[in-house]
């Protein structure tokens with residue numbers, strides 16, 4: 001009997017959604033290279049591809065975009081919640097709770113899973129951007145149906161239409177976060193879905209798992225680390241000190257990639273572009289990140305530990321105007337597509353997820369009444 005701790009190398013389902021080549025550092029969505037999708041496609045088209053298994057034709061894309069645009073608005077009770085809730089909460093807690101509230105409201109609705117999924121994909125950015133503004137004491141901005149998904153996300157954050165570079169950076173970053181096969185949050189959402197619980201409960205499980213610093217919370221931790229280092233000259237000592245204290249370099253390492261994560265390669269280009277444009281603090285943070293990348297690879301590369309998606313996404317998100325604790329919620333706004341797609345794929349041939357734990361305690365103990373213990 002072998003225990004597969006962390007379910008490492010255990011296959012729990014067949015999939016046609018995402019393929020990761022962890023040795024060569026390649027990633028494919030429905031067979032298409034992530035490099036091509038990042039360069040030539042857009043969030044709406046890739047989301048359709050992930051959910052429905054094929055690139056949409058013009059008519060299908062129009063339908064999908066229309067549906068996403070219609071669903072951007074939040075019901076009044078969610079806006080009320082966002083206005084009234086404390087303003088020092090973690091954005092992932094806000095997102096998780098807002099999705100739970102939406103689930104209560106939608107509990108009698110027997111629409112198809114993909115349609116419910118579209119509602120969530122569409123509403124996540126509105127929840128995130130609205131809370132980001134309310135937290136700063138600013139009023140919320142209504143979605144703009146004329147804008148693309150990514151442009152509208154940034155528009156709801158700033159109040160202005162983002163420039164072309166920011167829109168493209170946002171779109172590419174969302175595309176890169178849409179799916180990643182059987183990661184912890186996708187698995188968590190499948191565990192819930194496999195009991196035939198509802199979609200909202202499954203998505204809440206996904207958000208809850210993504211929040212942790214070993215998963216989607218690593219982008220926030222990476223930026224905290226760059227800020228703590230303070231300048232590129234301090235990187236070497238900082239990293240050596242961290243490694244000798246058995247602390248991890250956040251945004252490094254991956255269960256599947258034993259080489260450079262291809263998403264990090266693409267994000268590095270955008271981080272550089274945005275940091276050069278922004279200058280100031282962001283450029284310094286980018287320089288620190290580049291140095292951490294170099295020193296980190298020097299010490300950890302031989303063990304197969306390289307930058308992952310969260311490393312440079314932290315600089316991209318920061319350059320795009322998100323405060324660091326919002327990064328995981330922006331990540332979730334893309335990964336919700338993957339959660340919904342995997343749930344739809346799994347429940348077609350459902351089997352409740354119920355692994356085993358190997359019992360190593362004693363059995364047959366005699367019960368002792370409380371006063372005699």
Ligand code: CMC
Pocket residue numbers: 006183213214215216217218247248249250251252253254255256300303305308309310
């Ligand atoms: N810095 C330093 N050492 C590391 C790191 C790191 N970032 N990652 C792994 N190691 C070491 C670890 O200490 C262990 O060493 P030893 O065998 O000497 O004890 C060895 O590598 C194996 O680590 P593990 O935790 O058993 O590996 P895992 O596959 O279970 O964990 C991971 C993968 C992502 C949780 C881990 O690499 C990590 O904690 N990274 C930092 C957090 C992070 O960046 N997470 C984002 C993951 S990718 C995208 C996402 O999911 O959001």
